[in-house]
Amino acid sequence: xxxxxxxxxxxxxxxxxxxxxxxxxxxxxxxxxxxxxxxxxxxxxxxxxxxxxxxxxxxxxxxxxxxxxxxxxxxxxxxxxxxxxxxxxxxxxxxxxxxxxxxxxxxxxxxxxxxxxxxxxxxxxxxxxxxxxxxxxxxxxxxxxxxxxxxxxxxxxxxxxxxxxxxxxxxxxxxxxxxxxxxxxxxxxxxxxxxxxxxxxxxxxxxxxxxxxxxxxxxxxxxxxxxxxxxxxxxxxxxxxxxxxx
Amino acid sequence: xxxxxxxxxxxxxxxxxxxxxxxxxxxxxxxxxxxxxxxxxxxxxxxxxxxxxxxxxxxxxxxxxxxxxxxxxxxxxxxxxxxxxxxxxxxxxxxxxxxxxxxxxxxxxxxxxxxxxxxxxxxxxxxxxxxxxxxxxxxxxxxxxxxxxxxxxxxxxxxxxxxxxxxxxxxxxxxxxxxxxxxxxxxxxxxxxxxxxxxxxxxxxxxxxxxxxxxxxxxxxxxx
Numbered sequence: 001x002x003x004x005x006x007x008x009x010x011x012x013x014x015x016x017x018x019x020x021x022x023x024x025x026x027x028x029x030x031x032x033x034x035x036x037x038x039x040x041x042x043x044x045x046x047x048x049x050x051x052x053x054x055x056x057x058x059x060x061x062x063x064x065x066x067x068x069x070x071x072x073x074x075x076x077x078x079x080x081x082x083x084x085x086x087x088x089x090x091x092x093x094x095x096x097x098x099x100x101x102x103x104x105x106x107x108x109x110x111x112x113x114x115x116x117x118x119x120x121x122x123x124x125x126x127x128x129x130x131x132x133x134x135x136x137x138x139x140x141x142x143x144x145x146x147x148x149x150x151x152x153x154x155x156x157x158x159x160x161x162x163x164x165x166x167x168x169x170x171x172x173x174x175x176x177x178x179x180x181x182x183x184x185x186x187x188x189x190x191x192x193x194x195x196x197x198x199x200x201x202x203x204x205x206x207x208x209x210x211x212x213x214x215x216x217x218x219x220x221x222x223x224x225x226x227x228x229x230x231x232x233x234x235x236x237x238x239x240x241x242x243x244x245x246x
Numbered sequence: 247x248x249x250x251x252x253x254x255x256x257x258x259x260x261x262x263x264x265x266x267x268x269x270x271x272x273x274x275x276x277x278x279x280x281x282x283x284x285x286x287x288x289x290x291x292x293x294x295x296x297x298x299x300x301x302x303x304x305x306x307x308x309x310x311x312x313x314x315x316x317x318x319x320x321x322x323x324x325x326x327x328x329x330x331x332x333x334x335x336x337x338x339x340x341x342x343x344x345x346x347x348x349x350x351x352x353x354x355x356x357x358x359x360x361x362x363x364x365x366x367x368x369x370x371x372x373x374x375x376x377x378x379x380x381x382x383x384x385x386x387x388x389x390x391x392x393x394x395x396x397x398x399x400x401x402x403x404x405x406x407x408x409x410x411x412x413x414x415x416x417x418x419x420x421x422x423x424x425x426x427x428x429x430x431x432x433x434x435x436x437x438x439x440x441x442x443x444x445x446x447x448x449x450x451x452x453x454x455x456x457x458x459x460x461x462x463x464x465x466x467x468x469x470x
Contacts (some may be wrong), residue, residue: 048370051374053370053373053374076376076377076378077376079373079374079375079376080375080376082374083374084371084374086367086370086371088365088367090367090368090370090371091371092368092371092372092386092390093390094389094390094393103375103385104375104376104377107377107381107385108375108376108377108381109376149371152375153374153375156375156376
């Protein structure tokens with residue numbers, strides 16, 4: 001099976017406000033899909049629908065062959081297959097770095113401690129944080145926290161990773177280290193769905209670009225270079241213009 | 247220099263009587279604090295409910311406790327119930343009832359505030375890792391709630407201990423009442439006893455409350 005995520009006529013609104021209108025999207029194994037678009041266009045909401053953090057009004061979402069339904073018990077299994085990293089630093093403040101990472105493997109996947117710790121340390125080494133394993137989140141910089149959050153998602157061996165504007169709250173000098181980590185993951189064949197405002201990064205990492213505006217997918221293309229050089233739609237053109245200065 | 251009246255303390259069994267009085271205060275507060283914390287946890291979790299009836303009920307309860315002086319509550323429960331309901335409850339029990347009534351409301355409000363202060367993202371990131379509702383509360387939300395709660399509830403405990411000095415108004419012979427008795431009894435022989443004895447009472451309260459507030463400070467330092 002090649003299709004990891006299949007979204008079919010997804011519709012969502014808050015009261016009178018439509019946030020997602022008839023969204024159709026398929027993500028294949030090994031693909032890196034970058035979602036861009038103006039603030040409030042529904043990209044984050046879309047991501048949160050995929051692992052059932054938001055309910056949907058109509059349509060279907062299928063992840064790894066399972067229907068995402070927030071009311072069914074199945075949702076807990078689906079969430080283990082979908083790793084998610086958020087914009088705000090979301091580490092658990094009362095636990096050390098290593099405890100943050102191994103909590104879910106121990107309690108949710110019932111793995112043994114030695115095995116989980118060993119893997120946690122290996123993953124921390126990969127993101128350059130092996131010396132920080134016994135630190136508390138408050139002792140880390142924003143960029144370090146985000147890398148720990150990525151490790152915490154990775155250790156669950158998810159089939160797909162969702163990144164929700166993970167660099168938006170970081171100081172500029174820390175953005176690079178986090179994006180570098182994500183780039184490594186992409187190179188190693190991870191399936192990723194990334195919401196970002198970092199256009200240079202989007203260009204470098206994406207296999208496919210999806211442009212959201214006002215709850216619609218306005219443009220979707222596998223020709224990433226062409227999208228950034230000459231977007232087909234007027235809305236994408238105007239959006240990309242806001243990132244250049246002349 | 248005039249005598250400070252400390253000598254009275256060593257007459258007869260005065261010191262022992264004071265300590266016994268202190269124990270009465272501590273006993274009432276310990277029992278009341280213990281029950282208040284248990285009921286307060288339940289009340290606090292209920293207070294986070296979105297149900298309008300539950301909300302209004304606890305809002306009203308909390309306001310009553312806050313507005314009414316504890317002494318009035320004591321009088322209502324101790325003297326009022328005897329006349330109106332025709333039941334005669336022991337003064338100590340009346341005191342515990344009032345302190346639990348008060349402590350549950352305050353503790354409940356602290357619990358409510360602590361739970362509400364945990365950011366939504368903490369729930370969401372825990373759910374994203376595949377945890378179920380019980381795991382999210384047990385491993386993520388409640389440990390953080392308790393940490394926020396500890397200094398606040400210890401503050402409440404020391405306030406409750408200090409407020410037990412009111413129970414002498416319904417005839418309970420606790421540390422302050424004992425000290426008054428001692429002072430009265432020695433009015434002629436040792437007119438300065440008020441200073442010495444109340445000074446000792448001050449030290450006794452200090453000995454009980456200071457370690458408690460130190461523990462709170464240590465925990466707070468370790469957890470933040």
